[in-house]
Amino acid sequence: MDEMNTTLSVEHVTKRFGDFTAVEDLSFSVQSGRVFGFLGPNGAGKTTTIRMIVGITIPDEGKIQLFGSGITPGIRDRIGYLPEERGLYKKMKVLDQLRYFAALKGVAQKEADKRIDFWLGRMQLSEWKSKKTTDLSKGMSQKLQFIATMLHNPDLLILDEPFSGLDPVNVEFMKEVIAEIKSQDKTIIFSTHLMETAEKLCDDIILLNKSRKVLSGKLREIKASYGKNVISLRCSGGEAVLADKELVAHIVEHSDEKEIFLKETGRAKDLLARLVESGADVTKFESIEPSLNDIFIDKVKT
Amino acid sequence: MNKFFAVVKREYKKVVFTWTFLLTTFLMPFIGAMFLVVPMLIFTIEGEQTRIAFADLNGNLAERLKKNLTPNKLADNLKRTAEGSLDKLEPSQNKQIEETAKLFGGNFKIIDYDASGKTPSEIKEFLNSLVAKKELDAYIIIPKDIDSTESKFELYSRKAGDFIINSTLESALSDAVRSQRLLDADISEEKLRQITRRVKLEKRPITETGAEKEDGADPMSGFIIASFLMTILLIYGQAIMAAIVEEKETKISEVLFSSARPFELLMGKLVGVGLAGLTQLAIWLAAASLLLGFGALSASASGIPIELPSITLMVVIYFLIFFLLGFFIYATIYAFIGSMVTNMQEGGQFAVLPVMILIIGLYFCFAVVRDPNSSLAFWMSIAPFFAPIVMPVRILAEVPPFWHIALAILLNGVAIIGLTWLTSRVYRIGMLMYGKRATIPEVWKWIWHS
Known part of the structure; x- marks a missing residue:
């Protein structure tokens, strides 16, 4: 420095x-x-x-x-x-x-x-x-x-x-x-x-x-490093896939969409593939940065 | 240093520029003046004329009594009493005495009355009827035999409660009777005066070194000054505690501590409030010396003997020094208490301690006044905590050897340094502890382990 x-x-x-x-x-x-x-x-x-x-x-x-x-x-x-x-x-x-x-x-x-x-x-x-x-x-x-x-x-x-x-x-x-x-x-x-x-x-x-x-660290970098593994999802069905503890760490429910926090080993494309495979109707699937609030809660909880 | 002065300035202004300070500072001398001046003014208010008759069964006294009540005669008497207590009369005082006498003398209007050949009950009946008709205010019945212990002199008066009239009449009457007795015994008035003149005993204490010195001050004045000092110390101690508790309650201390060192803040507070106290004291001292001077002058002029304590400039300086020592000792104790409590109520419980110390000091003042040279007086007047109260009293009673005073200043100075050190350590930590009163073990830890 x-x-x-x-x-x-x-x-x-x-x-x-x-x-x-x-x-x-x-x-x-x-x-x-x-x-x-x-x-x-x-x-x-x-x-x-x-x-x-x-x-x-x-x-x-x-x-x-x-x-x-x-x-x-x-x-x-x-x-x-x-x-x-x-x-x-x-x-x-x-x-x-x-x-x-x-x-x-x-x-x-x-x-x-x-x-x-x-x-x-x-x-x-x-x-x-x-x-x-x-x-x-x-x-x-x-x-x-x-x-x-x-x-x-x-x-x-x-x-x-x-x-x-x-x-x-x-x-x-x-x-x-x-x-x-x-x-x-x-x-x-x-x-x-x-x-x-x-x-x-x-x-x-x-x-x-x-x-x-x-x-x-720098706020940008911190958020970016968390961003890889969070997905904003709007879909109906696919509950079994989302319940898979091997893939999903936890889920934050919003009114009409969910924030999916993937396990570190989990990958976004695997989740999408399995959702489609299970016949769920996916209307939104977006890789996002978590809010600082999410990171805060996530870090303080563990 | 600039920060320290900023604190001093704020604390000083905070105390001095308040209505309560201005009122107490300027009203106290005024109230004191009222106590001195108002009674004097009341005395000079002219009463109504008193119409008086003398029923003289003896036959020799009425004329004398009449003469004794003339203004000239009254003035002579007053002058003689004044001369007895004061060594010399100033010309201005002479004139004042004459005026006072005229005032008293002019109060009487003598109604002639011939009592010869009448019985007391006849006299009473007639004179009472005059009183009832409001033609007469009072009368005196003088017995036939003025020497017998059986005989009574009686004053019947509509204004039996007027003590000025009563005492004037009484002394005029005794003078008249005495003159008559002297005449009977063939002794001249002048001769008697020489025989009965009082001896004036001059008290001249001898100091330990064997030197003579002037008469010391009245012991009572020492005690009054001690309790006065104690009151001021308590008031300003409380003010310091309140200021510290306020900063703690409003949580200002955190901002303050990030700007200046706690020691600077604490000392600034003590010095600022101390200067305010000194200001008040100086104003009071100046007012008191003016008043006492004026009071003594007019009191001796009206024949009341008064003795001023012999106060030199040095005594005033000592007085101020010991006030400051006392202030810093007790203010620091109050600051200590303020730093460990969370509100004034809690502070009040602990504040009993300094009050107790001061009261004990006040009690020792009695012993010091009685015998300023005893070893008890010596130890109490140099002891930390007590000296600021006891030493000024001792100095007033009799100025002790200089090294006693110096030792007292030194010991109390050391006590102040120690107390300030302790207090600044408690202050530093206590001021950041919110919501909970510190326990004694906690305070102990703050002092020694931080």
């Missing part, structure tokens, strides 16, 4: 809390200018890993490098972190709150004020500038928190479940904003359990389950 373009590298990192191992021997790297999806079910170790990346906790074993060096206060100021547990001072005014978070990231007030105006405008919150946080709706405070993450113009953005609690309109809006940030050559890591969103936004993904890495 090209060292110059590596924003983040995690090498053999382990973190334990007492007897519980939250992250075990985890290694991956994130290339600059890409959107990196951090996927996995609840309790897989996503938040623990992210906390180690932003320097809130320290790994028990292994090494984390950001922008080619260890975590120093200077490096920290290049990260924007939106934690899963959102928090704002309730009684503080929006403007004061943003100024404070900017100051904590080392932004001078004049510069901060300029960026606050820009971002409040961009997030359609300008008229709330002098209101208290308690007056804001949940979605608005979420956007406010996102602004706080962006004020120091970070090179690496880490978003933990950025869409949770947003209505569909705002989810689309945030996706646009994220795409915009990506186009400025920033690196974005975001964790989510919404596979559809990850599928639309991510260039690379890592899938964690039970403290360990299950899968990682």
Whole structure:
């Protein structure tokens, strides 16, 4: 891998809390200018890993490098972190709150004020500038928190479940904003359990389950490698063929068609030949890529 | 460092720019002023004239009594009492005394009444009828024999509750009786005054080194200051705990911790709130010294003896130093508690501990005031946790040798460093633990194994 373009590298990192191992021997790297999806079910170790990346906790074993060096206060100021547990001072005014978070990231007030105006405008919150946080709706405070993450113009953005609690309109809006940030050559890591969103936004993904890495790489390649063995099928009859455990791993039923997951040894043309042979009426037979959701469920189940 | 100052600034502004802070800071001196000034104002309100008659069965006293109630005579008396307590009278105070006296004296209108040859019941019947007709407010019956212990002086008054009138009358009457007795015994008034002048005992404590020093402050004022200090320490400790619990409850700490070091955040919080406390204290001290100065002036002017504690600039500086030491000790303890609990109710249970320590310190202040040079006073006034309360009281009672003060500052400084170290370790981990209160073994592990 090209060292110059590596924003983040995690090498053999382990973190334990007492007897519980939250992250075990985890290694991956994130290339600059890409959107990196951090996927996995609840309790897989996503938040623990992210906390180690932003320097809130320290790994028990292994090494984390950001922008080619260890975590120093200077490096920290290049990260924007939106934690899963959102928090704002309730009684503080929006403007004061943003100024404070900017100051904590080392932004001078004049510069901060300029960026606050820009971002409040961009997030359609300008008229709330002098209101208290308690007056804001949940979605608005979420956007406010996102602004706080962006004020120091970070090179690496880490978003933990950025869409949770947003209505569909705002989810689309945030996706646009994220795409915009990506186009400025920033690196974005975001964790989510919404596979559809990850599928639309991510260039690379890592899938964690039970403290360990299950899968990682470029989204395209992962999907392509799974694609060979999934068939979208619409037919009547042929139940005996589909029940053959030698050929078919499992089936996902949709309203008028089925997704057939073949065994690794199974081949699509064999399935088609046997269906035709059995006299089934096949109206659709298409080799498809599985959705990320399918891969996620498949990997987490086993 | 900039981040640290950002935290200090926010915490300071958060405390100072609130209505409660502004109200308590500026209202307290005002309330204090009310307690001092309002009674004085009430005293200066002119009462209605009191029409009074003297039924003098003795025959010699009515004239004297009349004279004693003239404004000039009253002023003389007041001046004499004031001179007894204060060494010198300023010219302005002299004038004030005269005005007060005029006020009292002008209150009486003497109705002539000849009681010779009448029985007490006849007198009463007649004068009561005058009172009923609202022509008279009060009368005094002076017995024939003023020397017998059997005889009674009686005041009948429509305004029996007016204590100013009563006491003025009483002293005028005793003066009159005394003058008469002196005359009978052939002693001049001037002679008597010389004989009965009170001795003024000046208390001049000797320090351990054998040097004389000025009279120390009133022990009571030491105790008041100790409880005042304790209250402030508790209020600001609670404020720190509330701020930490808020950051934990709202889960802001995660964002904060990704921006600045926990130690910076904790210290910024302590320093910011500490400066706010110092601001309030400075305003109160300034207001108190103004008020005390003003209060003492007008009090001594109206003849009430008052002694100001001898407070030097150095004492004020010590006072502020020990306030800061106390603040950092107790604020850190409260921060420690705030970091391990999940809400204020849980915090309240643990907060009993610092309150207990402070109350114990307050009790030891009694012992220190009684004997500031005892070994108990020495140990308590240098001991960590207690010194911030006990030492200022001891300094007020009698300034101890400098090395005692220095030792107290050193020991408490070390205690603060230790407490801060412990607290920052608990804070670092506790702030990220949501939903569950930390147990003591867990906290122990955070301190030593992380």
